[in-house]
Amino acid sequence: MEGAEGQAEGAARRVLVVDDQAPFRAAAKAVVAMTAGFEVVGEARSGEEAVALVEDLAPQLVLMDINMNGMSGIEATRAITGAHPEIRVILLSTYDEEDLPADARTCGALAYVHKELFGPEVLEEAWAGDAGTSLNPRT
Numbered sequence: 090m091e092g093a094e095g096q097a098e099g100a101a102r103r104v105l106v107v108d109d110q111a112p113f114r115a116a117a118k119a120v121v122a123m124t125a126g127f128e129v130v131g132e133a134r135s136g137e138e139a140v141a142l143v144e145d146l147a148p149q150l151v152l153m154d155i156n157m158n159g160m161s162g163i164e165a166t167r168a169i170t171g172a173h174p175e176i177r178v179i180l181l182s183t184y185d186e187e188d189l190p191a192d193a194r195t196c197g198a199l200a201y202v203h204k205e206l207f208g209p210e211v212l213e214e215a216w217a218g219d220a221g222t223s224l225n226p227r228t
Contacts, residue, residue: 101128102216105148107139107165108132108181109157113204117152117181124209127216136160140168148176150216155182155193163196170197179215181207 104127106117114132121129131146133139137160139151151169155162166178180193180201189201200215 101126102150103128103130103146103148105130105139105142105146105151106132107134107136107151107157107162108154109134110154113154113181117207120208120212121152124212127212136162136165136168139165143169143173143176151176151178153178153180153198155180155184155190163190163192163198166196166198177216 104121106114106121106129108114108117111134114134118129118132121127127150130148131142133142135157139153140160142148143151151166153162153166157165160168162180162182166180169176170178174197178196178198180196180198181204182189182201183204184190184201185203186201193201202211202215
C-alpha cells in the first residue's frame with residue numbers, strides 16, 4: 090500500500106545531504122539518522138556532485154547548502170527541481186531570512202532553514218511544509 094507521498098507505507102524517505110563542509114554533512118546525517126521515517130542515501134560536497142548523484146540515488150529530499158564552490162546550492166536546486174519536480178529541496182545556510190539571496194526564493198526549493206535550527210523536529214516540519222521560510226509559491 091502507498092501513502093500520500095507515493096511511497097510504500099513504512100518506507101523511509103530517501104535523503105541526499107549536500108554541503109561543502111564535512112562537519113555539517115556529518116551533523117545533518119546524524120539528524121536524519123535520528124529522525125523516524127528518513128534515511129540518508131548519499132552525500133555530496135558540491136552542487137555539481139549533487140546534480141549527478143540525484144540521477145543515481147533517486148532521493149526524495151535534498152538538504153542543500155547555499156554557498157559552495159563551483160555550482161551554488163541555488164543553481165543545483167534549480168537544476169534538480171527542473172529535471173525532477175517531485176524531489177523536495179530544503180536550503181540550509183547561516184543566512185538570516187532577510188539576507189537570503191533573492192534567487193533563493195525562485196530556485197524551486199520548498200523551504201529555507203537556518204543551520205543552527207536544523208534538527209529532527211525541523212526536518213519533519215520542513216518535509217510537511219510547516220517550518221523554516223517557505224520558498225515555494227504553492228505552499
